[in-house]
Amino acid sequence: MALSFTEDHDNRPIGVFDSGIGGITVLRELVKAFPNESFLYLGDTARLPYGSKSGDTVKQYSQQNMKFLASRDVKAIVVACNTASTQISESSFMGLPVYNVIDPGSALACARTENKKIAVLATRGTISTGAYTKKIQAILPDAEVLTQACPLFVPLAEEGWYDDPLTNLVAFRYLQHLKAADVDTVVMGCTHYPLLKNSIRKVFGNHVHLVDSGEAISLLLAEDFKSKKIAPAEENQHSTLTIALTDASDHFENLSNELLCAVMSSEIHFETVSVI
Template sequence: MRQGSHSPIGVFDSGVGGLTVLKALMSRLPHESTVYLGDTARVPYGTKSGEVVTRYSLKNAEFLLERGIKLLVVACNTASAVALPALEAALPVPVVGVILPGARAALARTQGGGVGIIGTPGTIRSGAYQRALESADPRVRAKARACPLFVPLAEEGWTTGDVPLLVARDYLAEFTRDGVDTLVLGCTHYPLLKGVIAEVVGPHVALVDSAEATADAVAALLSERDGLAPASRGTPEHAYYVTDVPERFMEVGARFLGRPITAAEQVDLTF
């Protein structure tokens, strides 16, 4: 590791969704300190070109490197789909995206090879999950569907009740047939809707949370490189930065993280 084991893990996303990945990291690696950057001034990334997303991602990574991170987690499916090679080439620390861990977890879970993927239009359009699955096992039958309304539902707290259930039934009807036995939640917002999604697809379809799979991948990588923070280090520190006013991030983010965010600093990532 270029940095010491006491150094923090860096995490970035275009907004609040990546906090589900941070939550999984905190649960899986409770002794690790973290630095989270939400690029809230430029959200969403899914509607932007690959060139622009890559430029934003490199700037985000530069900011986090200045804070001494030992590993970077790209907690954004769009950035993972298009910017990961550029980040891996440019950074002196390991980089972990959310797509490959999610795809590997799906391959480990599927019994019959029928894997569904749900995500934002940008992620589904990129075909990144489909390529990751089919390159690892050509026998996999990948079926993908964009579910754009899930993001505002999650951010507004509409995660239970009739409204999200009706939306989920419309989006997910095709996954209740066609031999799909595993469904990848290919957007970091979607774990908040896991209960509704599970109700619609039924118990015969296993749900793969890419946030949890990513946390497992980070834990394995740090362990391999002797980069885990020691349990004796004391209370870990968690810092939050955003590129727009922080109040909305702190309010919505608390639901995603499952704990209050007491402070977030606004920063200017000028190009």
């Protein structure tokens, strides 16, 4: 059996988890940015969504998910869920580097804003922790951070009503006051929200920066590959993509295929697993 990693290369997959489908938008950006890498995605569909659950419950579920990924020999863990990221502050778990979505998303928002007025759109759970506000103001102490929970966005995205007059109306209902407050940067602080990018864009117009967690985390990972903090896969390796779900669902499999088909070269392998 060949070793899966040497000093310079590591062909083990990158582990990614979310409560459900949302993290697929992060996975999509990662697959696009790193076509040689293999990925193992865990969707904790049996216990979704995390957005409405308490911090302790989300922390416990997230640790179980990370243990599962570690047991499958990943080389790094991406917490592709904002709610889970509010509860996972550690940068390593069982010796593996851990990337949450809040740190890179906050950093990218701070890099892009000019007038220092930043809006954060997220689930009720993420907003109530104040995680983005704290992180952004740690980087830019005089930034003004406005937050908005958008509970309809997740089911709208799951319906596939991506560019739809109804979705536009919901977006206007939630976001109009942020546009009026003249924010110049908007963090899409839930991994489902990039699916509704067109509707969000319609409210704010083209001059506002929309920060996508998947893009932010890809930029950070690219830096860590460059600085050799983690080793990349070999260029000629046959990369794989496995999606493990805690509760099987045709709806989820169809959505994953639809969202990933444009960036994937090989087939997705689906599994049903237990993480408890």
